[in-house]
Amino acid sequence: MIDLRSDTVTRPAPAMRAAMADAEVGDDVYGEDPTVRALENRVAALFGGRHAGLFTPTGVMANQIAVRLSVAPGEELVLDADAHIVAHEDGAAAWHGGIQTRTALSPRGLLEPADVGRLLRPGDAHTVGTRAVAVEQTHNRGGGSVYPIEQLRAIRELTADAGVALHCDGARIWHAHVATGTPLPAYGELFDTLAVCLSKGLGAPAGSVVLLPADRMAEARRMRHRMGGAMRQAGILAAGGLYALDHHIARLADDHVHARLIADALGDAGLDVVAPETNLVLVRLSEPRPDAATVAERCRAAGVLVSVFGPRLIRIVTHLDVDASAAAKAAEAVVEAAA
Numbered sequence: 001m002i003d004l005r006s007d008t009v010t011r012p013a014p015a016m017r018a019a020m021a022d023a024e025v026g027d028d029v030y031g032e033d034p035t036v037r038a039l040e041n042r043v044a045a046l047f048g049g050r051h052a053g054l055f056t057p058t059g060v061m062a063n064q065i066a067v068r069l070s071v072a073p074g075e076e077l078v079l080d081a082d083a084h085i086v087a088h089e090d091g092a093a094a095w096h097g098g099i100q101t102r103t104a105l106s107p108r109g110l111l112e113p114a115d116v117g118r119l120l121r122p123g124d125a126h127t128v129g130t131r132a133v134a135v136e137q138t139h140n141r142g143g144g145s146v147y148p149i150e151q152l153r154a155i156r157e158l159t160a161d162a163g164v165a166l167h168c169d170g171a172r173i174w175h176a177h178v179a180t181g182t183p184l185p186a187y188g189e190l191f192d193t194l195a196v197c198l199s200k201g202l203g204a205p206a207g208s209v210v211l212l213p214a215d216r217m218a219e220a221r222r223m224r225h226r227m228g229g230a231m232r233q234a235g236i237l238a239a240g241g242l243y244a245l246d247h248h249i250a251r252l253a254d255d256h257v258h259a260r261l262i263a264d265a266l267g268d269a270g271l272d273v274v275a276p277e278t279n280l281v282l283v284r285l286s287e288p289r290p291d292a293a294t295v296a297e298r299c300r301a302a303g304v305l306v307s308v309f310g311p312r313l314i315r316i317v318t319h320l321d322v323d324a325s326a327a328a329k330a331a332e333a334v335v336e337a338a339a
């Protein structure tokens, strides 16, 4: 099977497993796991050293800790309407934090500064207050779309003027960095909190890191504990993350090439493809083509797995377990399935 459903399906290769097996560990709830500490410090340093890092088992937990640090129950968080935090976290911001969201439909999921300006509310005796804005880099439902750094800076200016926090759901921020050449610290300096994922494109088996102001760390550690995410000898997982940071960032460029290869093949066959900017390819299936479930089923029969992303939308994701020949084969299967 060529599995293009997500970049979460990768399996750790022998060298990563060896690094994990050899990891020095301790009890991280006591703050005594040296490998977790090393990972948290490494990620903080990569983004410029302004933040402290906290290891979490999942990206959802990293996002939820971040937004709860800035937004209290009954207060408001502004995002685009298709944000992962809105669409794919089972209402966690409401469930855990009693947080109200205010959203705008945005081109490819990228919030426009004018919309942010319009959506921010001051919070007074009569009106709920916006406490944070969240952006997603790259944007999942937008098809791996990338915020230009100028657009992020314009949003940062608005949130700074309003005294509102800015969070980045950066599960795939590594891809934006590789696709645009924007240095990671240029992203780090814009955000109050930033969640990054080690188990998507980077290929570790589990784990995210949330970057936050060092003086909020005690609070963040308590939130993680409350959510059931305080792990013990987690250095075994963190070692996979450290290995991924050392070996799997620059190679994301290959995934972007493979995504373009697939998109070009589908486009040449007359399919309606959203031009990929990174490693996600969205394909719209308009009548009289079969619907997304049918296409995915036919692909499966041909040995290729893709995601149904809407009734007439499929998502194809390239990752480190897919080489150029697998990408070419997959493109052929999709073209046939969608005929």
Ligand SMILES: *Cc1c(COP(=O)(O)O)cnc(C)c1O
Binding pocket: 057, 058, 059, 060, 061, 063, 084, 085, 136, 138, 139, 140, 169, 171, 172, 197, 199, 200, 208
């Ligand atoms: C996958 C993803 C997450 C959450 O990650 P999990 O580790 O699956 O909890 C958050 N944000 C975005 C944009 C994602 O794609």
